[in-house]
Amino acid sequence: MRALVCESPGHVVLRELPDPEPGPGEVVVRVEATLTCGTDLKLVKRGHPKVPFPTVLGHEFCGRVLRVGAGAPFSEGERVTSAVSAPCGACRECHNGHPNLCGTAFDHRVWGTWAELVKVPARIVRYGLLRVPDGLAPAAAALLDPLASVLRGLGRVPDAAGRTVLVLGAGPIALLFTSQLLKRGASRVFVAGRSPGRLAAHAALGVETISTRESLTARLWDLTEGQGADLVIETTGAPSIADEAPGLAARGGTVLLFAGLVREARLAVLAHRIHYDEVSLVGSFHYTADDARASLDLLARGEVPIDRLVTAESPLEQYPFVLERLSRGMEMKVAFLP
Secondary structure (H helix, E strand, O other), X not given: OEEEEEEEOOEEEEXXXXXXXXXXXXXXXXXXXXXXXXXXXXXXHHOEOOEOOOEEOOOEEEEEEEEEOOOOOOOOOOEEEEOOEOOOOOOHHXXXXXXXXXXXXXXXXXXXXXXXXXXXXXXXXXXXXXXXXXXXXXXXXXXXXXXXXXXXXXXXXXXOXXXXXEEEOOOHHHHHHHHHHHHOOOOXXXXXXXXXXXXXXXXXXXXXXXXXXOOHHHHHHHHOOOXXXXXXXXXXXXXXXXXXXXXXXXXXXXXXXXXXXXXXXXXXXXXXXXXXXXXXXXXXXXXXXXXXXXXXXXXXXXXXXXXXXXXXXXXXXXXXXXXXXXXXXXXXXXXXXX
């Protein structure tokens, strides 16, 4: 099979690799569409402590089951998409209702979908591999993973209905948030970012945009008559922006730290904001099986602006062009069609 392999930071090549074979409980999927993701781009740029090189990139996909291992409850030809990981169901976190925090979930993960074929581990086949409804396009079904993460995040904060919300960052995750916030009845939704093209994609949905090339705090205070946002959602993963987020919240508001920060990152939060203004800081990581099923249901019902999220398609061979456009913020997500 052909696959895009990151051999070291900044070095991606198209390789011929042996076709995977399914073991007991596993399946091999022929990939129909696989999406680019910010995680993949960060891995290409600087590596990842939990992902050794060389590694085949990609984890958002849709395809058809090609081969079935003994005992796997799927049939050849079925269209599927998948959660990235699966919890054990037996540890303390799983028993306490936090399967997304399971310590071994990512020991069993779907990885390497920027390829013609991908093998799905048995635990994920059991708990995270989902059949794709008829009529749902492959690139749309491949959005299951990022949308499930967004649904998890929204489940961690107060209901957005009737509230003013600020989303920090204007990329595809932010667009998933803003589209869902509008559907959930937020009274005003702002998005703050640097890319004019990405801000325009949000504006087309009816979102109010703020360019971070100007003073974000001053502009937000002007737009909200000095109140701030009831809910602030940080999607950039930039420590400086996460540090600024609590200062943008209204009294009694909530700040959701959605994007991952480097382990050593610290926030300098004014204590009076937490105590006297009752601003809440909330984290969100990954998602649960329920979130994954809810994500696929929303996609099947057409409640996600797919065309504004998946802005281009490409064969694997054109990966240098794709990575360059993504690095410059010229696309939201690109669907590789192996």
